[in-house]
Amino acid sequence: MKNKKSDLSVLIGAAFLMAASSAGPGFIAQTGTYTYEFGLSFAFVIISSVIISYIAQLNVWRVIAVSKMRGQDIANKVLPGLGYFIAILVALGGLAFNIGNVGGAGLGLNVIFGIDARIGAAIGGIIGIIIFASPSAKSLLDQVTKYFGIGMIILITYVAVKTNPPLAEAAKSDSLPGESITNLFPAIITLIGGTVGGYIIFSGGHRLIDAGITGEENLGEVNKSASLGIVVALILRIVLFLAILGAMTVSMSSIDPDNIPASAFKIAAGNLGYKIFGVVFFISALTPIVGAAYTSVSFLKTLFKTVEDHESIVTILFIVFSTIAFILIGKPQKLLVVVGTLNGFILPITLAVILLASKNKKIVGNYRHSNLLYILGWLVVIFTAYMSLQTVINSFGNLMG
Helix, strand or coil, X not given: CCCHHHHHHHHXXXXXXXXXXXXXXXXXXXXXXXXXXXXXXXXXXXXXXXXXXXXXXXXXXXXXXXXXXXXXXXHXXXXXXXXXXXXXXXXXXXXXXXXXXXXXXXXXXXXXXXXXXXXXXXXXXXXXXXXXXXXXHHHHHHHHHHHHHHHHHHHHHHHHHHHCCCHHHHHHHCCCCCCCHHHHHHHHHHHHHHXXXXXXXXXXXXXXXXXXXXXXXXXXXXXXXXXXXXXXXXXXXXXXXXXXXXXXXXXHHHCCCCCHXXXXXXXXXXXXXXXXXHHHHHHHHHHHHHHHHHHHHHHHHCCCHHHHHCHHHHHHHHHHHHHHHHHHHCCHXXXXXXXXXXXXXXXXXXXXXXXXXXXXXXXXXXXXXXXXXXXXXXXXXXXXXXXXXXXXXXXXXXXXX
C-alpha cells in the first residue's frame, strides 16, 4: 500500500524543486536587470512568461507521468537518436545555469561576509556536494527546497512592504505595458528560460518518476504539483519585482546598475536589507546547484552506462566543474541573465518533442492528451522559437562585450 503522506511530500517537493530551480540567483539577477530597464512594463513580462511557462510545464509533466519515461527516453521513442541530442543540449544548458548558480552563492556570501565572490562560489559548491552526498539526498532535497522557498517569499515580501511600491500602476501595466511588446521579447524569453527552460521543466517530472508517482491515475496529483510549482515561482517573481520597483521609486539614483537587487534591498531596509539580500541570494543558489546537477545527470544516465554506473561521481564532478568555470569566467550578473536566455532557446526544441510524443500511442498508450494543451503547446513552441532567434545573438554579444 502506498504511503499517501510520503507521496504528498514528494509532490510538494517536486513543485518546490521546480520553483526553487527557477528562483535561483539567475531569477533575482534577471528580475533586477529587467525591472531597472523596463520599470512598470516588466509586470506584463512576468504575467505573460508565467502563462507560457504553465502551458509548457503541464504538457511536459503529464506526458512524463503517463509514459513513465524520462525526457531523453521519450525523445528516443519519437526519433531514434534524438534523445542523445536532447540530453546533451539539456546537460549543457544545465551546466551553464549551474555556473551562474555557484556564482550566485559566491555573490551572496560576498554581501553577507565581504569575502571574495570566487571564494564564496567555492564554498557554495562544497555545500552543494555535501547536500548531494547525504545518504537521504532526495528526501533532504524535498525538504530543503520547500523551506528555502517559503523563507525567500517571507524575506522578499518584507523588503517589498518596506518600499511601498506603486501597486495600482503595476497592476495596470500587467495588461497594458508602456513599452512595445517586441522590445520586451528578450525579457520574456529570458524569464521563460529561467522558469521552465532547459533542465528546469524536467526537474520535478523526473523527481516524480524516481518516487514512482506516475501513470494516468496520478494525473490529478501531477497537475496540482505542476500548478503549485508555477504559483510559487509567480509569487517569488511578483514580490521581488515590487521590492525593486518600490526601491526605484524611492531613490532611482541610488540603484547600482552592476548589482541592482542588492542596492534595491539596501534602499528598502538599509544595511539590514543589504544583508537580507545576501541571505536570499545565497539560499536561492544552494538548491539549484544540486538540482541542476541532479536533473542534468539524470538526462545522461539512461543513455550512457558509464554515467549510470558512476552517477554520484558524475554529479559531484558536474558541481566541481561548474564552480571552477565560474571562478575563471566571473561576471555573475551578466552571466545569470544570458544563461536564462540560453535555456529559453532550448525550450521550443524539448517541448516540440514532448508534444509529438503526446499523440504517439507507443509512448502514451491509450491516454488521450488534451487537445487544448496540445494546440497551446505548439503556439508556445512557435512563439518561443521566434523570440529566441531574435534575442540569443544579442545576448551573447552582451556577455562578451
